[in-house]
Amino acid sequence: MTKVAASLAAVLLALAVAGCGEDGAEPGAPQRATLVLDFTPNAVHAGIYSALRRGYYRDAGVQLDVREPSASSDAPKLLEAGRAEFAILDIHDLGIARERGLDVVGIYPLVTRPLASVIARGDGPVRRPRDLERRTVGVTGLPSDDAVLDSELEADGAHPSQVKRVTIGFAAVASLAAGRIDAATGFWNAEAVALRRQGVPVRVFKVDRYGAPRYPELVICTSRRTIDASPELVNSLRDATARGIRLARSRPGAALDDLLAENPELDRGEQGEELRALQPALRGSPDALDLEGWGAWDVRYGILRRRPEVQETFSFAGS
Numbered sequence: 001m002t003k004v005a006a007s008l009a010a011v012l013l014a015l016a017v018a019g020c021g022e023d024g025a026e027p028g029a030p031q032r033a034t035l036v037l038d039f040t041p042n043a044v045h046a047g048i049y050s051a052l053r054r055g056y057y058r059d060a061g062v063q064l065d066v067r068e069p070s071a072s073s074d075a076p077k078l079l080e081a082g083r084a085e086f087a088i089l090d091i092h093d094l095g096i097a098r099e100r101g102l103d104v105v106g107i108y109p110l111v112t113r114p115l116a117s118v119i120a121r122g123d124g125p126v127r128r129p130r131d132l133e134r135r136t137v138g139v140t141g142l143p144s145d146d147a148v149l150d151s152e153l154e155a156d157g158a159h160p161s162q163v164k165r166v167t168i169g170f171a172a173v174a175s176l177a178a179g180r181i182d183a184a185t186g187f188w189n190a191e192a193v194a195l196r197r198q199g200v201p202v203r204v205f206k207v208d209r210y211g212a213p214r215y216p217e218l219v220i221c222t223s224r225r226t227i228d229a230s231p232e233l234v235n236s237l238r239d240a241t242a243r244g245i246r247l248a249r250s251r252p253g254a255a256l257d258d259l260l261a262e263n264p265e266l267d268r269g270e271q272g273e274e275l276r277a278l279q280p281a282l283r284g285s286p287d288a289l290d291l292e293g294w295g296a297w298d299v300r301y302g303i304l305r306r307r308p309e310v311q312e313t314f315s316f317a318g319s
Contacts, residue, residue, distance in 0.1 A: 019067040028062035031233050036075050036087040037068055038218060041263040041276035043126060044110065044189065045088075046255040047282070051244030058234035076102045077301030079223045085230075086237060089221045091294065092144045095304045098313060105211040106314040108238045110245070112284035114208045116148045116217065119192050120183035121176055122201030129205050130158035134294045138168035138175050138184035145185040147301030155211030187217075189277045197270060213293030217281075219314070227315065234315075248275070249282040286316040 026068060037045060048066065051057055057064040058163070064270070069075055074228055075087035076097035092127070097104050120126035126135065129152040139145040150160045168175050172184035172191045178198050186192065188204045195202050208214055220241060248255035251277050259275075260266055291310045298304040310317045 005085060009220045022121055022212075030058060031230070032063045032065070032235075033085040033237065034065045034067060034083075035137050035220075035235060035237075036084045036297070037066065037099070038088040038288070039088060040068055040260065041066075041266065042164070042190070043256075043259065043278055044115075044218065045269075046252075046259045046275055047110075047245035047248040048241060049244075049262045050074070050247045050258040051240045053261060054244075056240040056243045062233065062236050062240060062242040063226050064237070065225050075221075076100075076104050078219060079104050080228075082223070084223070085226050085233065086222050088218055088221055091215055091217060091218070091219050091304050093146075094219055094221055095295070095308050096312065098308060099304060099306070105219050105224055106216075106219035106221050106316070107227075107234055108241055108316060109146070109286055109289065110218040110220055110221045111216055111278070111281040112286075113214055113281045113287060114206065114212055114217050115187040115189050116144065116182050116207045116212075117186060117188040117192065118149060118152050118205045118207075119172065119176065119188070119195070120205070121179070122203050124182060126182055127203065129156040129210055132183055133158050133162040134164075135182040136164045136166055138172055138181040139165050140169055140172075140185065141167045145317045147167045147214070148185050149299070150298070150301055151211035153203055159208050166199060178203070182183050182201050182315050189274055189281065193277050197273065212297055213290035214288065215284075215291065215294035215297075216289055246280055249279065250270055252276065252279065285286065302319055 001151060010056060035192060041049070052066060054065060075089055077088055079083040080102045086269065094106055118129060126132055128256050134155065137149060149163070154162045166181065168181070168184065172186040173194045177183055177198055188206055192202050192204045222234060256272050256275055259271060260268055291314055295304070295307040295310060299307050
């Protein structure tokens, strides 16, 4: 993945110029809204770009403006301040934002399983998480990385204290390719794909196979104020996005074309492989997700201080 380009100041300025409200809109005109991504456009957003390019949002009465973020931590503030109607958040960031008093709500899961994993070189001695004892694992420094690593080690009968952790930021691909570490935390749909494309063999240990419940890694969110003031907008955005994700699942080649048409700077080969890897995470439905289990897991591994109220955190809980 490339480095996030847009700054928060640029996002705020663009939103101010575009306007997020409906003041002055003609009766029957599409309702304008802004969606802030969690990262630069990539394969995980293919369903959104399909819905955008094929007019699904327009058909639902939404004129959607999709924007890149400056950093994932900015999105909850944009929602709370009314500078954007929607944003994609990592589920852990959603929980943290709510603990900090921001009334943001998950309205639709962009994927239906965790994307987090521990990635080891396939030509090395690590064949399962417990083989990492007395070896070196790279982490970004985010609390969720330690949670993923600890969960996998404990689930496989190892003790987390027996692993040497080094903070490598977001250099998992370079560090593993160079053989500087034995394993690293990363997304199986991104870093693992990038390593394979470089010819580096990998073994991928997905966190929902080692201790974690089935939770959605990425969630489309909005503010409680937007839900109360514009329920039709929220439902329309959700329905159109679901339609786009269904297309990405059933016709990934067409979704890839849509993603690249809107973002021609992306590499077709890389994004195509990422989208193929993502297919298992595009299947399923919200009612199959273990949101209560996610909350308990986040507390157990120190991401959150207390278990969140699931019905307040997700509008699709129990749907």
